[in-house]
Amino acid sequence: MSGLVRPWSWAFAAAGLTYAATVALTGVQGAPGLLVATLTFASFSVLVGLGQMAVITLGPGNVDLSIPAVMTLAGTLSLKLMDGAAGTEAWGLLAALGIGLGAGAANYALILLLRIPPIIATLSASFMFQSLAVWSNRGLRIKPPDTLATFSTGATLGMPNLAWIALLAAAVFWVLIERSAYGRRLSAIGQNARAARLAGVPVEGVRAATYLLSAVMAALAGFWLACFSGGAALNMGAEYLLMSIAVVVIGGSSIAGGNSNVPGIWGAAMFMFLIVSMLNSYGLGAGVRLILTGAVIIAIVAAASGRRAAA
Amino acid sequence: MDLSAAPAPIVALAGAGRSFGAVRALAGVDLSIAPGECLGLVGHNGAGKSTLVNLVTGALAPSEGSVRHAAGDPRASGVRWVAQELSLAPNLTVAENLILTQRDLRGLGWRNPARARIRAALDRVFPDHGLDADATVADLTLAQRQMAEIAMAFAEGGPDPRLVILDEPTSSLDASRAGQLLEHVRRFRDGGGAIVFISHILGEVFAVATRIVVMRDGRIVDDRPAGGFTRSGLVEAMGHVVRGGDRTERRNDKGPEVVATAEGLRAHAGEVVGLAGLAGHGQAEALARLFLARTSAWRGRGPVPVAFVAGDRARDGVLPLWSIARNLSLAGLSLLTRAGLVDRGAEGALARDWRGRIGIRTDDVDRPILSLSGGNQQKVLFARALATEAPIVLMDDPMRGVDVGTKAEVYDMIRAEAARGRTFLWYSTEAEEMTLCDRAYVFRNGRIAAELAGAEITEERLLAASFEMGEVPG
């Protein structure tokens, strides 16, 4: 953790460069708008990325593949519950969080009871979450209550409200990861689960809490995404599977576990949005965008592992 | 040795040595193994036996001196190796495992020759083995896996075996199978093959060896025909110079019993109990079982009932990404936590306190743990356990790679903590450390083979109980 250059500064530097490159092309008048869009869309990636980061920190084999399905499920069900009526906002949010808790519990129960790798447990569970969402939604697009729609597209003190929420979540995670006993134990398990257990770390308790946390964050992101886009869509979570992993990796957390990096999530989330808008503004099509996104992720993973091997 | 009279050796080491970083695991070894010889290789843990074997098999290159094989490389010279840890692929059948070691098995028609070879070898080594060549290794018992692995080493083909190294080959076999193996070893030897035989059962070594090589501290200290040794002479040659009589203030007043396991491990409050015996005879597992049974995998609050000091630091102890202070505070984290948050001031104070008490050589406890030498990392692990205030402390061979001065400091600390009423269960393969205990259990083959108390704990008694002195089985 020492040294002048912190690992997350790279993500911010990359985001800054892409921002500058985009503004250079589109002109200065577009700059504030681009910043607002970046902060808004990065917020969703930050919310899911924080949860995924905690899971990945648990060590090799730990990934939550159910994030898109949980997002969809929470967004769909909470909007259905509120049914666009005023005064139901708190209930809707609570419902979303409850769905997150339930999904996380289901994920962890599968891991524990069937003794299967988390990747398969969360994958199988996500099939069922997805179906539940499809069934409850029936292709209807229910609008969020006006208050929520306004709030999620609005801004306070010049910063989008969603960005405030994501910033708050990041702050909470920073305290959790850097200052709490939970964070310590999480990192210990990720570095060496056996050593952690022999040092008295309650390994199962921490793992359970982590999968709950990830699902709750996904539910929260799903709730706000549904409110922001004026209704839940069945594929609304799809792009957040890779996104959640990508922001963790690019943000400087170790894919091998044990080392998480909260500020880096923000930098990486902005970078991921900006690179797409940059390629867009340079007139590159969807194909090239996809290819470059994948290539960036692989390059970063390969480079990160090279650093580790050299150390 | 006069080589001109003997047949050309299968492998010859001249001044061979091997260092790992600063550690010299093997030095100045001159050894040649000729056809028709069975070399009994004996010595303590860490005496250099496995490094020597690694040089002979070519798994390691010597860092000094030379290793020459008859046909150039070990594989072509027919060097086969049955390692102590299982090296079969558990998802394959017995016959299929041959594909890894026998390179002449190729294409689609390889299965029948593989089956024929392994069946023939099994029939030769273990008559009436009852083992199916098409059985998946994962379905076999431990004894059957060991039989399969031994048979693989003796199987004909790709090229035929000429030198077979058997490292503790009977550890999972019952007496009659072990007898069959020894008989086959004699047959193989008399038929012109060579064997390197490593076993903690001296009776077995005497039963098959034509020549016995004794190792200590990375060197060969004795190399004579087997007839030139007596059993007690052999034990003596392996051992260190016995240091006696520096144990102090041994407690006689027993506190209440705080540990009593099904396998017979008992300890009283304030007692230092040793778990002795050769490495890998179940001591570490017994400690781990005890620890896991007494701690929860779900809850992490409240006082710590038992603490663990790891000896295999990389595998069981050190968290490499962290600072010294964080490594030190982990086990007692619940004592430093207020409202879920770690009190970092208290943590730093605790770390600095222990840095002074146990002498961790660093100017800053926030430095990475890996900046410390091995011995100082070990002190951090000691401090981690002692700082928990746990009434019971389990120690899994914690003095590996620790220098003499540190050892003396830690011994004193253990005695002082025991005097305050803490109980220590201490596994060590070094007899010298066991003599510091109030009581010691000697483990052999996963079971307690002997219990020694007070002045009975001597290096001779421990060695005698660690090695089976009995007659050859079968």
Place this chain on the structure above:
Amino acid sequence: MRRLDARLLLPVLSLALLLAAVFWVQPRAMSYTGLNLLFNLAVPIALATIAQMLVIMVDDIDLSIGTFVSFCACVTATVLHDSPLLGVLVLGAAVAVYAALGALIEARKLPAIVVTLGMSFVWAGLAVLMLPAPGGATPDWLRTLMTVKPPLLPMAILACVLLAVVSHLLVTRSALGTRLRAVGGNARSVARAGWSVVRLKAVAYGLAGVFGVLSGMALVGLATSADANIALRYTLLSIAGVILGGGEFTGGRVSPVGAVIGALTLTLAASFLSFLRLSPDWQIGAQGAILVLVLAARLLVRRRAVA
């Protein structure tokens, strides 16, 4: 062989049970045409499942197989259709990329899950470049091959049987396949016996690439045209198929025959659920539930075996 049978018992039983249920609900399915309809899409899924199995066999997982099959489908419907030689070259290069990824993952000890997830974007991007909008055309020979009506058994079933036999010979019987399984079982011993694990992993991934290419071609042969998202579901289906077929995620314990049966089961499950007039909403969920049920059943069976 006894072991093989025990491992295959559960998959065969699940398939038989499901088939019986289908016939009971819809007796008309018990005919040549009915079976052909039921299993129509089984061939590409089975090929993708074998590809996935080859990667799982060496203790990795491939999250890019769905987009890779889509990409191959797009290549088949465009380049291979227009200029066969160039098409073969492109598909060969794709296989080479797969092999190189396997070597890279092993040589640098990269997490396969992240690398293949990244690759899934690369293949998707390439597919979009090839075919921005659904379209293209199936080469005639491919169309003929996939829709031929052999006597006695429909093409889909015949092809699956052939695939099971070939992959069984390759993975279970051949010396190479056995060595590859050993990598999943005990990579350390493989390395200690003097083999290059990097090279073996490259071979495993390369073979997976070959089956992925075949899957994409088979899909186009059935669908007559392609689009960039044609096989996205295959990633999940192929993993589920391997597991349903008695494979395990670690330790190189896989069964090619089981994997084909697993793929058939999944195909059939989709048809069955639509026969039940169960809304398509539940289809994915039902697949997830089947996966969980099979894993639970396997746990029970294994507990009993241990006891």
